[in-house]
Amino acid sequence: MAPKPGSVSGIAVFRLVGQGFGLPVEDVREVVPVAWLDRPPHLSSMVEGILNLGGQAVPVLRLDRLLGLEDGCYGLDASVLIMRPRPEGGTFGLLVEHVDSVREMSAFAAMGLPPGQSFNDCLVEVLERDGKAVNLLAWDRILLEQERERLVEFQDRAQARLAELAELAESGS
Numbered sequence: 231m232a233p234k235p236g237s238v239s240g241i242a243v244f245r246l247v248g249q250g251f252g253l254p255v256e257d258v259r260e261v262v263p264v265a266w267l268d269r270p271p272h273l274s275s276m277v278e279g280i281l282n283l284g285g286q287a288v289p290v291l292r293l294d295r296l297l298g299l300e301d302g303c304y305g306l307d308a309s310v311l312i313m314r315p316r317p318e319g320g321t322f323g324l325l326v327e328h329v330d331s332v333r334e335m336s337a338f339a340a341m342g343l344p345p346g347q348s349f350n351d352c353l354v355e356v357l358e359r360d361g362k363a364v365n366l367l368a369w370d371r372i373l374l375e376q377e378r379e380r381l382v383e384f385q386d387r388a389q390a391r392l393a394e395l396a397e398l399a400e401s402g403s
Contacts, residue, residue, distance in 0.1 A: 238335045241357070242311065243364055244326040247299045250364040251326075252357065257314055257369040259321075261329050264308040270388070277381075278325050280388045281310060285396065287388035288312060289381055290323040296372055298349065302327050313369055320382040338364065350374065 241252040242261070267279025267290055276295050281288040290310050294302040302325075310323040338357035345351055352371040357364040373381070 238366075240332055240334050241338065241364065241366065242332050243330045244309070244311070245328045245330060246297075246326055247294055247302050249299075250330070250362055251293075252364045252366050253311065253313075253324075253369055254366075255332055259312045259314045262310050262312060262323075264304060264306070264310060264325070268388075270391075276377075277384075281323055282392060283312065283323075285392065286321065287385055287392050288321050288323045289385050289388070290325050291381075293324045293326060293372070297352070316370065316378070318378065318382075320378060320385055322381060322385075333359065 238254040238256065240255040242255050242258045243250060243252045245251070262281070262283065265281060267281055269279045273279070276292050278290045278292050281290050288310075292302075294300070304325060304327060307328045309326055309329045311326060311329070312321065312323050315321045338359045341356040341358050341363070343353065343355050347353055350371045352368050353365055354368045354371075355366040357366055
């Protein structure tokens with residue numbers, strides 16, 4: 231269910247292609263610095279790669295491409311937002327250019343956004359703070375159900391590959 235500004239306690243604010251975006255802190259499990267990502271063949275253009283996060287295979291998605299923006303510029307201050315798994319499964323990361331802050335929702339003013347302004351209504355509100363706009367996204371609306379299902383299958387295959395590598399390392403082969 232998409233977040234309602236009144237039901238969100240805080241916003242993780244980040245930059246993407248020169249614009250401010252935010253996700254409810256309730257949807258973000260953790261923020262990790264950009265790291266080396268495995269890039270198996272035949273990856274979708276929306277997947278930047280696979281992050282090995284403590285033995286868990288986490289597909290890292292290109293949020294810029296999912297939102298139909300121009301390609302972002304990812305430097306040393308880029309981060310991966312590890313999203314909380316949904317009940318239907320899958321843990322995913324979102325590649326962002328820079329995480330600016332985490333702020334209480336009360337620090338923002340809702341500017342009002344009519345429905346139908348974005349694909350699948352994933353943009354739920356435009357917030358303002360200190361004269362700057364922050365586009366509030368709904369994590370459960372960024373991916374279509376079919377995309378999520380395929381990504382969960384892909385994550386399962388990547389997890390199996392990691393398990394095989396761990397077995398090889400333990401056996402000394």
